[in-house]
Amino acid sequence: MNAKARFAVAVVVLLLLMTGPFLLTAGVVYGDLNEEQRLSFIQAMDRWLPIGGLFTIVALFLGLQLLRGLFKQYVQGLMAMAETLRLMLGANRNFRVVMDGPPEVQELGRAANDLAQQRDALLDDVEARIAQANTSVEEEKNRLAALMSELALGVVVCNLDGRILLYNNRARLQFKALAQGPTSMSGGALIGLGRSIFSMLERAQITHALENIRQRIEKGSAEQVANFITTTRTGQLLRAQMAPVLSATDTKESPAQVTGYVLTIENITKNFERETQRDQALQSLTDGSRSSLGNIRAAVENLIDNPDMDPAYRERFIGIIDEETARMSERLAKTTTEFADSLKTRWPLEDVLGMDVVVAAQRRIEDKLQMTTQSESLEDSLWIRADSFALIQALTFLASRLQDHYDIRELRFRLSSEGHMAYIDLIWSGTTVSSETFYTWELESMNVGSDSTPLTLRDVAQRHGGEIWYQREKAIHRAYFRFVLPVAEPQGQASESAHALRGDSRPEYYDFNLFSFSDSRIDLDRKLTEVAYSVFDTETTGLQPSEGDEIIQIGAVRAINGRLLRQEVVDQIIDPRIPLKPEGIPIHGITEDMVRGQPTIDVVLPVFYEFCNDTVLVAHNAAFDMRFLQMKEARTGLKFDQPVLDTLLLSAVIHPNQESHKLEAIAERLGINVIGRHTALGDAFVTGEVFLKMIPLLAEKGIFTLRQALEAAEKTYYARVKY
Amino acid sequence: MTKKILIVDDEPNIVLSLEFMLKKEGFDVAVAGDGDAALEKIAAFAPDLVLLDVMMPKKSGYEVCQTVRADPAQGALKIVMLSAKGRETEVAKGLAMGADAYVTKPFSTKELVAQVKALLA
Numbered sequence: 001m002n003a004k005a006r007f008a009v010a011v012v013v014l015l016l017l018m019t020g021p022f023l024l025t026a027g028v029v030y031g032d033l034n035e036e037q038r039l040s041f042i043q044a045m046d047r048w049l050p051i052g053g054l055f056t057i058v059a060l061f062l063g064l065q066l067l068r069g070l071f072k073q074y075v076q077g078l079m080a081m082a083e084t085l086r087l088m089l090g091a092n093r094n095f096r097v098v099m100d101g102p103p104e105v106q107e108l109g110r111a112a113n114d115l116a117q118q119r120d121a122l123l124d125d126v127e128a129r130i131a132q133a134n135t136s137v138e139e140e141k142n143r144l145a146a147l148m149s150e151l152a153l154g155v156v157v158c159n160l161d162g163r164i165l166l167y168n169n170r171a172r173l174q175f176k177a178l179a180q181g182p183t184s185m186s187g188g189a190l191i192g193l194g195r196s197i198f199s200m201l202e203r204a205q206i207t208h209a210l211e212n213i214r215q216r217i218e219k220g221s222a223e224q225v226a227n228f229i230t231t232t233r234t235g236q237l238l239r240a241q242m243a244p245v246l247s248a249t250d251t252k253e254s255p256a257q258v259t260g261y262v263l264t265i266e267n268i269t270k271n272f273e274r275e276t277q278r279d280q281a282l283q284s285l286t287d288g289s290r291s292s293l294g295n296i297r298a299a300v301e302n303l304i305d306n307p308d309m310d311p312a313y314r315e316r317f318i319g320i321i322d323e324e325t326a327r328m329s330e331r332l333a334k335t336t337t338e339f340a341d342s343l344k345t346r347w348p349l350e351d352v353l354g355m356d357v358v359v360a361a362q363r364r365i366e367d368k369l370q371m372t373t374q375s376e377s378l379e380d381s382l383w384i385r386a387d388s389f390a391l392i393q394a395l396t397f398l399a400s401r402l403q404d405h406y407d408i409r410e411l412r413f414r415l416s417s418e419g420h421m422a423y424i425d426l427i428w429s430g431t432t433v434s435s436e437t438f439y440t441w442e443l444e445s446m447n448v449g450s451d452s453t454p455l456t457l458r459d460v461a462q463r464h465g466g467e468i469w470y471q472r473e474k475a476i477h478r479a480y481f482r483f484v485l486p487v488a489e490p491q492g493q494a495s496e497s498a499h500a501l502r503g504d505s506r507p508e509y510y511d512f513n514l515f516s517f518s519d520s521r522i523d524l525d526r527k528l529t530e531v532a533y534s535v536f537d538t539e540t541t542g543l544q545p546s547e548g549d550e551i552i553q554i555g556a557v558r559a560i561n562g563r564l565l566r567q568e569v570v571d572q573i574i575d576p577r578i579p580l581k582p583e584g585i586p587i588h589g590i591t592e593d594m595v596r597g598q599p600t601i602d603v604v605l606p607v608f609y610e611f612c613n614d615t616v617l618v619a620h621n622a623a624f625d626m627r628f629l630q631m632k633e634a635r636t637g638l639k640f641d642q643p644v645l646d647t648l649l650l651s652a653v654i655h656p657n658q659e660s661h662k663l664e665a666i667a668e669r670l671g672i673n674v675i676g677r678h679t680a681l682g683d684a685f686v687t688g689e690v691f692l693k694m695i696p697l698l699a700e701k702g703i704f705t706l707r708q709a710l711e712a713a714e715k716t717y718y719a720r721v722k723y
Numbered sequence: 724m725t726k727k728i729l730i731v732d733d734e735p736n737i738v739l740s741l742e743f744m745l746k747k748e749g750f751d752v753a754v755a756g757d758g759d760a761a762l763e764k765i766a767a768f769a770p771d772l773v774l775l776d777v778m779m780p781k782k783s784g785y786e787v788c789q790t791v792r793a794d795p796a797q798g799a800l801k802i803v804m805l806s807a808k809g810r811e812t813e814v815a816k817g818l819a820m821g822a823d824a825y826v827t828k829p830f831s832t833k834e835l836v837a838q839v840k841a842l843l844a
Contacts, residue, residue, distance in 0.1 A: 290807035291734065294828030298740030301832040306747070313743065320736045421811060435789045467812040469785070471819055482819070484812045 003075050010071070014063050018056060076657075077101040081109060083657055088116050090700065091693045092671030093123070154265040157245070162197040162206065163532075165260065174238075174267055175200055192568040194532035194560040196614050197263070201240065204451065205230050208360070208389050209242045214258060215356060217244070227350050228389050229268075231454060239268045281335045288331050292324040299324075349464065351488040354382040354415045354422055361395040362413060368448065369400055371411055376427075378415040383488040384422045386464060391424075391483070393453060394460045394468075397446035398426055398481050406431040414480070422487045427480040438470040438481075522616060522642055524707040528695050531706055533559040533645075534611060535618040535688035536570075537680045538625045539588040542581055545628045550576035551601055552590055554608055555681030557688050559618070562695070564688045570611050571681040573598045588678060601632060609638045616706065620663045620687045622646035643706060647690050649713035654697045656716075666690050726843050727751040729770035731761040731787070732805070733779045737828075741774060744832050745839075758782020762790060765797065771843055777806035777817065785820050792821035801842045805830070 026045075033041055081097055088095050096116065097109035148155055154171030158164055175191040197206065209226040216224055225243045232238060241264045246256035299317040303309065309317075355378050362373040402408040414425040442457045461468045467484040522531070536556035542549035551574055558568040573590060575598045585591060619625045622644045629640050651661045658669070667674050667686055670693040674686055703709050728750045730741050738754055745752050753768045755761040758781045765773065773791075777784035784804055791797050802824075804817045809827035817825040823842055826835060 286809075287807040290809065290828040291737075294805075294807070294830060295734065295736040295740065297829040298737060298744070298832050302740050302743055305744075305832075316739060317743075320739065324736060418815075419811070421815060435786060435793070439786065465810070465812070467816045469816050469819055470789075484815060 003071075003079065007067075007071050007075070010067055011064065014067055015060060018060055018063060022052075022056070073101045073105065077105050078108075080657055081105070081112070083655055085112055086697075086700070087655075087669060088112075091697055092669065093120060094671055095669070156191070156197060156263045156265065157260060158197050158263065159260040160210075160258070162203070164191065164193055164195050164197055166193070167191055171265060174265060192558050192611075193565055194558065194615070199610070199613060200232070201230055201238070201263075205389050206242070208392070209240075210244075210258070210261065211360070212352070212356075212388065213242065213244050213261075217256075217258070223351075229387060236267055237269045239266045240264065284331060285335050289328060292328045292331075296321050296324045349385040349387055349486075351383050352386055352388050354378075354384045354424065355380055357384070357386065357388050357391055358413050358415055358424060360388070361392045364392055364396050365399045365411065368396060368451075369403055371399060371403060371409060373411045373413060375413045375415075378413070379417055382415060382417050382422055385486045385488040387460075390455060390460045390463065391485075393446055393448075393451070393455070394457055394483070395424070395426060396448050396451075397457070398441070400448045401441055402428060402433075405437070406433065417487055420487050422485045424483040424485065425480045426483075427478055429476075429478045432472055432479045433470060435470060442468070522614065522706075524643065524710070525705050527704055528698065528706060528709055529562060531560075532615045533618045533688075533691070534615045535559050535564075535684050535691060536608075536612075536625065537619060537683035537687060538628055539590060539678075539680045540628060541576055541578065541584055543624075545631045548578065549628075550574075550578055551628050552576050552580070552595055553588065553680040554604060555679060555684040556608065556611055557681065557684050558611075558615070559688045559692060562692055564685065564692065566685070569681060569684075570608055572604050572607075574604050575600050602636060605629075605632055605636050605638055609640070612640065612642065615642065617642055617644045618647065618687065618691050619644070620647045620683070620690070622648075643710060645691070645706075645709060646713060647687055647694065649716050650691070650694050650698065650709065652716040653703070653712045654694060654701065663687065663690070670694075725749065725751045726772065727753070727768060727770040728839070729753050729755060729761070729764050729768055729773045731755045731758075731764075731773060731779070731784070732776040733757055734776070737776075737805075740832070744836065748836055748840075758784070758787045761787050765791060765800070770800065772801040772803065772839060774839075775802055775804050775822070777804060777808055777813075785816060788817070788820040788822055803835075803839065803842065 030038065030041060077100065084095060084097050088097075093116075096113050099106045099109055148166075148168040151168060151170060154174045155166075155168045156164055156171050157166040172191050191200065205228050209228050212226045213224055225241055227239065227241050230238050230240060243262045243264075244258045245260040245262060247259045248256075299320045303314065303317050358375065358378060362375065365371055365373055399408075399411055402411070408428045408431065410428065412427040414423070414427060416423045416425075444456060446453050446455055446457065446460075457468055461483070464485050466486065468481065470479065470481055472479045534556050535558075536554065538551045538555075539553040540549050540551050553573050554570055555572075556570040558565040573594055575595045577600060580590070580592055580595070617626075617640065623646065626640070626644060633639055647663070647666065648661050651658075651666045655661075655669070658665075663683065663686060664674060667690055670690055672686065672689045672693065698704075698709060698712075701712075703712050728745055730738055730745070730752060731754075732738050732741075733756050742752050742754060753764055753770065755764040757779050761773070761775070761779075762782070764770075775784045775787060782790075784806070788802055788804065791800060791802065802822045804822040804825045805828060806813065806817065806825065807828045814825045814827070824838055826838070
């Protein structure tokens with residue numbers, strides 16, 4: 001029975017107590033009287049009943065007041081105290097029971113406060129010791145951080161789901177430069193702890209590199225890193241090196257598992273441009289000279305062999321020599337200057353086992369295109385120097401073209417070598433391809449289904465310093481595409497030394513809880529403690545989005561793993577393109593001067609959207625902010641459809657008996673210092689702190705997962721009041 | 724009977740030397756300046772051997788070679804590729820396309836003539 005029901009019962013009992021004895025006495029007296037006496041009794045009662053009734057009602061009213069007072073002071077007062085005590089127990093240690101109500105309740109409160117005092121003294125002692133221990137851990141972490149930030153390379157550490165666990169400043173700058181749109185405000189919108197690396201790098205490429213590493217580990221190869229080159233959406237070229245992070249257990253029975261990876265990333269667009277330039281220089285020097293030299297040599301030999309040549313012919317041959325030597329000198333001078341500013345960088349090719357590439361390509365073709373593949377005569381110890389990802393893309397591309405244009409269903413692979421050249425052949429029977437068609441394919445971008453790349457077959461061949469052509473085996477009615485690639489020196493079996501090396505160099509100072517994260521999409525059954533959040537707030541011109549009020553500021557901060565990441569933020573003033581309301585200015589403190597020249601919502605919203613991608617949204621009174629975002633949905637096409645948690649509703653879930661669920665009130669209850677309020681980012685910070693404090697309080701109420709939190713919030717009274 | 728040779732190259736400076744030299748050796752010589760003209764001349768002039776440059780406008784030497792080899796009527800035609808591209812892979816490609824010989828520039832005219840004669844023998 002809850003408090004309200006008990007109050008109702010008490011009221012009924014009071015009523016019975018006040019009227020009962022009187023009615024009972026009247027009944028007994030009435031029963032004892034004879035006819036005559038009864039008549040006069042009724043007459044007397046008739047006369048005195050209104051006054052008696054009035055007295056009773058007045059007394060009943062007074063009794064009710066007394067009962068309500070007692071209920072409020074003792075029952076509700078104690079319930080409020082219980083909530084306060086819970087707060088003291090969990091979220092806010094410094095909170096104390098406020099002395100209120102009757103002396104007995106106050107005494108209880110005093111006792112509880114004393115108890116809290118005693119506990120604090122004990123806790124402070126423990127905390128001091130923990131702090132001491134933490135300092136040394138922190139020092140180590142700082143050392144790592146300093147080391148990372150000094151690196152000239154971008155470093156990103158991810159778990160197997162591609163969640164970012166750690167990154168350095170260099171990586172942030174690199175990806176910031178790559179972000180689309182006005183980069184000044186995104187401030188690392190792409191990169192961030194708990195964000196997915198796949199929003200920056202292609203998923204397929206990372207998966208492929210990881211697969212390569214796994215294979216190498218299985219074979220006990222010493223080389224446990226993989227290199228790849230990737231092209232970003234903005235056309236920049238990145239070179240990435242991936243090294244595995246291995247689990248701590250590494251015994252014979254359970255060998256170390258890959259639990260994540262470290263990516264070192266370098267933007268090589270400039271290098272590559274230089275490289276191309278250098279290639280051209282070299283090309284024009286060698287090939288250009290060959291041709292001129294050939295012309296000269298032929299002319300000279302003709303002159304020598306024919307001393308009695310017709311003078312007109314002699315004149316022309318000498319002319320050729322003169323012209324070609326002049327051309328060569330000119331070319332040499334030109335290339336020398338160009339060559340001077342191009343650096344020596346090479347396309348990083350990896351040594352891979354040819355068979356691995358073929359098997360991977362077969363698997364991909366079978367998966368993607370549902371074609372059957374067979375292999376015939378694979379040379380099993382042939383190592384090639386290759387960019388295996390691009391190579392597999394190329395093979396898949398050719399297979400898909402054959403399937404689309406010639407209805408080929410089955411492909412065969414052959415791997416062979418000749419001197420320094422390795423051949424990978426993609427063979428099919430029946431229909432032949434015209435060489436014109438192949439020449440067009442060669443220059444097309446290799447797009448297969450949803451996989452797209454700006455590279456062409458020609459590019460792939462050139463990167464490898466290889467060739468590709470189409471050839472027919474008429475006699476047996478077959479045709480094939482042949483990739484010619486450079487052969488690599490065979491790798492030794494260095495498994496033992498690799499093992500020793502790995503044991504020594506494994507870092508011991510990583511303690512990233514995110515390593516145990518699973519699933520990259522938002523799963524409603526994930527624990528609240530494991531979700532990545534974007535906590536945000538907006539400032540607006542007014543309270544009526546449907547009547548033309550607009551967003552003038554967005555602030556957002558990332559929260560993950562019980563921490564607010566104050567460097568991962570969006571903080572942007574927006575030009576609303578309408579005049580500001582004078583009454584709003586004192587509240588948000590944003591003036592006309594401040595909004596002028598700022599980007600419009602059309603520019604800012606995509607950046608904010610990117611920031612929130614793959615995370616759960618958190619806001620105080622979220623319905624209000626969400627309404628503003630929804631108003632823009634039709635125009636920008638950006639749908640914020642991820643789960644939203646509202647700290648106002650969650651507060652009502654945790655403390656149903658508290659009067660106020662305003663952000664200030666909650667912050668005070670939970671012991672959070674409020675600074676910089678009423679800027680969007682300031683409010684987002686406070687909301688974020690509040691939210692993080694709420695997670696353990698929700699757990700006390702049996703709310704652990706995202707789904708449970710959303711359901712509980714929906715059930716509260718406040719949720720039913722639609723904004 | 725006089726053997727017929729077609730020179731396919733877009734550079735007049737090498738064409739003049741080749742033409743002079745081969746004529747002196749007693750061959751019947753014709754010249755084409757690009758890939759398309761080469762295919763026309765092969766049909767019209769019916770040469771016994773083609774000296775084929777790789778880098779040319781319109782159609783590359785590789786393409787010309789593959790087209791010719793796809794035509795069974797031209798089965799007897801000898802093809803010598805002349806190229807300023809001398810990498811191993813390019814030589815392999817030329818031979819795979821069906822060239823009888825692949826000569827990289829610069830070359831010795833004497834050796835070239837010897838090779839031509841050997842092929843036509």
